Structures are given as structure tokens and as C-alpha cells.
Amino acid sequence: QVQLVESGGGLVQAGGSLRLSCAASEIRISIYTMAWHRQGPGKQRELVATITSGSTTNYADSVKGRFTISRDNAKNTVYLQMNSLKPEDTAVYYCRGGNYWGQGTQVTVSS
Numbered sequence: 001q002v003q004l005v006e007s008g009g010g011l012v013q014a015g016g017s018l019r020l021s022c023a024a025s026e027i028r029i030s031i032y033t034m035a036w037h038r039q040g041p042g043k044q045r046e047l048v049a050t051i052t053s054g055s056t057t058n059y060a061d062s063v064k065g066r067f068t069i070s071r072d073n074a075k076n077t078v079y080l081q082m083n084s085l086k087p088e089d090t091a092v093y094y095c096r097g098g099n100y101w102g103q104g105t106q107v108t109v110s111s
Contacts (some may be wrong), residue, residue: 001026002027003025003102004022004023004095004096004101005023005024005025005102006020006021006095007105009106010108011108011110012109012110016109017085018082020093020095020107021078022079022080022102023076024078024097027100029073029078030073032098033050033097033098034050034069034071035047036049036078036093036095037094037096038089038091038094039091039092040091041090041091045094046060047060049067049068049069051069051070062088063082066082066084066085068080082107085107087111088109089107090107091107092105092106092107
């Protein structure tokens, strides 16, 4: 069955960095637009970043210049490099490919 498994979340101080990974199985991410979403405490889930099969990227205004989405088709993995983290980035981060979602990974940024 299709699986998207996120990893790399954790607790970090404001200004720090984390790199999230999303490893896919039973789907080839190379043919999908892949995305990262997040849901903060008491908030709706929001789109953070996307990367098309041609590697065109788009970002939410709140993360532009700080986050970078990338893909390694050979490893069937998508990444989200997060720099200059802020407390408001605290959320569960989810990977999505097509209609498939991962289980999420918690990112907590302390002030």
C-alpha cells in the first residue's frame, strides 16, 4: 500500500533549523506534485510548500526565504529545509503526494 512517512521533526529554539524528510513507498514521487502542509495548535491545516514533477516550487508567504522544498527522485523522498524557525512555525507537518498523506511529524519551536 502507498505510504508517505515523515521524519525529522523535533524541538528547536527560535532561529534554529530542521530538515524534514518524506519517504514514499508504492508511489513514484517523480510523477506527482509533492507538498508539505502544516497544522498549528487551534489552527486549520495550511499549505506550506509545493514542488512539481518539473521541480517548480511555490511557498506560502509566511515561509518564503526561510523554507526550501526539494526532491530526490532516486531516493523517492521529498525534503523541507526549514531555517530561521519562529515559534509560529510550531505545528504538525504533513507530506502529501496526490491524494496520499503522511501521518505527520511534530515541529516545536521554543522562544
